[in-house]
Structures are given as structure tokens and as C-alpha cells.
Amino acid sequence: MSGAVIAATGSGTGTGMAGTSGSPVEVVLAVALGVLFAVGTFLVLRRDLVRVVFGVLILSQATNVYLVTMGGIGGIAPIIGHEEGAVTDPLVQALVLTAVVIGFATTALLLVLVYRTYEEHGSIDLEDIGGAVR
Secondary structure (H helix, E strand, C coil): CCCCHHHHHHHCCCCEEEEEEEHHHHHHHHHHHHHHHHHEEEHCCCCCCHHHHHHHHHHHHHHHHHHHHHCCCCCCCCCCCCCCEEEHHHHHHHHHHHHHHHHHHHHHHHHHHHHHHHHHHCCCCCHHHHHHHC
8 A cells, every 4th residue: 555545534544535446334334425415406506486495405414424524433532531533623523513503594585585575575486586577
């Protein structure tokens, strides 16, 4: 194993992505993340404003799942005196928890704006709204 791979993975055991296949959990998470990002992108490109909001919500939650996955899954808590092994990063979990709360508030704000748009224009279809503005 080359020195660059050892330095990148943090050990000489080859536990990183260099030339190793993922565990079944990692493969399932990768497929689930791909599906979530695809569905979120599909919904963001719709004409209906509510679907756009749900697409943004799904994209943000997919990003949160991605961050938690990259922070480590199945490790032990980093407590003083713990045995050696994989450690889960608590900073990532704290940041994702904050992102979930901010995402909830943003989604609530977007839904209120969609409701206000419906009251003003009588529709939440972007083509109808675009025609009314021109």
C-alpha cells in the first residue's frame, strides 16, 4: 500500500475507499442517497410550487444523511477511556441536528410563501403566475 493511501485513510489496514468494496450498509446508503437526490431534483424542476418546496426539503434531508454517513456509522462514542476502534464523529451529528432544525424553519417559511402566492394569484402553477406577472 502506498504512503499516500496510508496517510489518507489514517491507517495501514486499507479501511478507506482505495480499492476496497463497501459493506452492504454503505451500498444501501449510497443507493438510498442517489434515489433521494434524484427525487429531490425531479421535484424541484416541477411547475407546482408545493412540489418545489418538497423537493428542496428532500434535497436538504438527503444532504444531512450524506453528512452523517461521512461522519461514520457504527462507531463507538468518543469517550475518555474507550477501547480502540472506529469512532463516530459527534461534531457532524451536532451540525446535522442544527441543519434539521433550520431546514424545518425554512420549509415552514416556504410553505407560508406558497400559501401567500396562492392567495395573491389564485394558483400555485409557475406558468400561471409567470403569465400574471408579465
